[in-house]
Amino acid sequence: MPALAPNSTVAVTGAAGFIGGWVVRDLLDRGHRVRACVRDTADDTKVGFLRAMPAFASGRLTLHSADLDQPGCFDTVFHGCDGVAHVSHVSTYDDAEYVQRTCDHIIASVERSGSVRRVVVTSSVAAVISEADITELVRRPICDEDRYPDESNPKRTPARGQGYSIGKVIAQRAFADAAADSPTGWDAITVCPADNVGPIQSAHQQRGGPWQQLIAQMLRGRCEIFQGTGPYRPWMTVDVRDDAACHAGLLESEHVANGERYIAWSTERRNYEDVVATIDRVLPELRHDPGPIVDNTPERHKAREAEFRSIWAGCELRNDRIKAAIPIVFRPLDVSIRDCVESLIAVGGVQPQRRPE
Numbered sequence: 575m576p577a578l579a580p581n582s583t584v585a586v587t588g589a590a591g592f593i594g595g596w597v598v599r600d601l602l603d604r605g606h607r608v609r610a611c612v613r614d615t616a617d618d619t620k621v622g623f624l625r626a627m628p629a630f631a632s633g634r635l636t637l638h639s640a641d642l643d644q645p646g647c648f649d650t651v652f653h654g655c656d657g658v659a660h661v662s663h664v665s666t667y668d669d670a671e672y673v674q675r676t677c678d679h680i681i682a683s684v685e686r687s688g689s690v691r692r693v694v695v696t697s698s699v700a701a702v703i704s705e706a707d708i709t710e711l712v713r714r715p716i717c718d719e720d721r722y723p724d725e726s727n728p729k730r731t732p733a734r735g736q737g738y739s740i741g742k743v744i745a746q747r748a749f750a751d752a753a754a755d756s757p758t759g760w761d762a763i764t765v766c767p768a769d770n771v772g773p774i775q776s777a778h779q780q781r782g783g784p785w786q787q788l789i790a791q792m793l794r795g796r797c798e799i800f801q802g803t804g805p806y807r808p809w810m811t812v813d814v815r816d817d818a819a820c821h822a823g824l825l826e827s828e829h830v831a832n833g834e835r836y837i838a839w840s841t842e843r844r845n846y847e848d849v850v851a852t853i854d855r856v857l858p859e860l861r862h863d864p865g866p867i868v869d870n871t872p873e874r875h876k877a878r879e880a881e882f883r884s885i886w887a888g889c890e891l892r893n894d895r896i897k898a899a900i901p902i903v904f905r906p907l908d909v910s911i912r913d914c915v916e917s918l919i920a921v922g923g924v925q926p927q928r929r930p931e
């Protein structure tokens with residue numbers, strides 16, 4: 575299959591983002607030329623960290639403005655590229671036609687480039703495990719690449735919070751189908767990252783995530799059990815640097831084929847309250863004072879806490895497929911939390927709440 579050769583040219587969408595920024599750095603470290611796509615190259619608060627990379631000084635890294643809501647947005651940027659890492663978010667996942675349209679814009683630019691041979695599309699584990707009925711995870715607890723959410727459930731709608739998962743599945747299929755039908759010969763590989771934890775490279779990235787944002791709140795002494803991905807779901811993590819290595823590795827791999835997807839997670843999982851406790855365990859010198867942990871879970875879900883926790887504990891997280899496709903060793907979550915905390919303080923300017931000496 576058309577794997578990326580050494581010293582290739584790769585465009586990265588969402589390059590100013592948390593994951594995209596690390597994908598840029600990883601590709602540069604591997605020797606590739608990178609075209610970093612952002613919405614506004616003049617916004618130094620977002621792109622300053624890219625401009626500060628040594629490869630920007632030489633010209634091996636270049637910056638490009640593109641908004642994927644506009645047809646033809648990447649025509650010029652992709653021209654002459656060998657690969658594309660499509661990491662960027664879209665403006666909403668709750669409108670399936672809009673999501674399809676943004677994919678069509680990128681696919682058209684890939685076709686017109688005449689040079690792109692592989693696209694790696696960033697999806698999410700939400701496209702693997704996000705269920706409208708959580709008991710589906712009891713019936714099908716093995717979380718690997720073959721698992722899809724129950725798409726026949728009538729409650730699988732954006733109104734019920736499933737838009738993100740639906741949109742990610744649409745994108746995966748749009749790229750794989752277009753590549754299969756393409757006269758120009760490229761392939762599309764999907765990566766499904768789990769919960770990204772690790773160092774931010776730019777202050778603005780502390781507001782994304784949500785995982786680094788939650789750690790910033792913990793540092794400030796505002797701890798509220800997170801329900802955004804479902805009640806009492808543990809964090810199921812990947813270090814953002816390992817996620818970037820998965821993106822780059824899949825661009826380079828000869829052992830992958832169009833339409834395949836790969837989950838990027840270490841398979842470690844940790845409950846919210848244990849993530850809070852980890853900060854003091856890995857960085858005792860910080861004297862972190864998290865304050866009380868507040869549980870604002872709705873009462874109807876609180877009543878089912880033991881059931882939710884047991885459903886998640888019964889899930890089997892698999893990462894053997896990506897480990898067979900690319901050389902990757904996943905960092906321990908302790909390291910990701912430590913490096914995230916240190917970057918939030920040093921790069922993000924977060925002031926931790928501390929116990930007295």
Ligand SMILES: NC(=O)c1ccc[n+]([C@@H]2O[C@H](COP(=O)([O-])OP(=O)(O)OC[C@H]3O[C@@H](n4cnc5c(N)ncnc54)[C@H](OP(=O)(O)O)[C@@H]3O)[C@@H](O)[C@H]2O)c1
Binds near residue numbers: 612614766
């Ligand atoms: N973070 C996680 O834990 C996680 C887990 C699973 C999957 N993912 C997926 O990974 C990808 C990156 O996530 P992230 O956490 O790195 O997010 P992020 O920090 O918010 O970065 C996302 C980037 O998307 C760009 N973007 C949004 N709308 C755009 C548009 N209309 N046109 C062009 N660019 C647009 C933004 O670009 P500008 O800054 O230039 O405006 C932003 O830098 C997403 O696809 C997300 O669904 C993330």
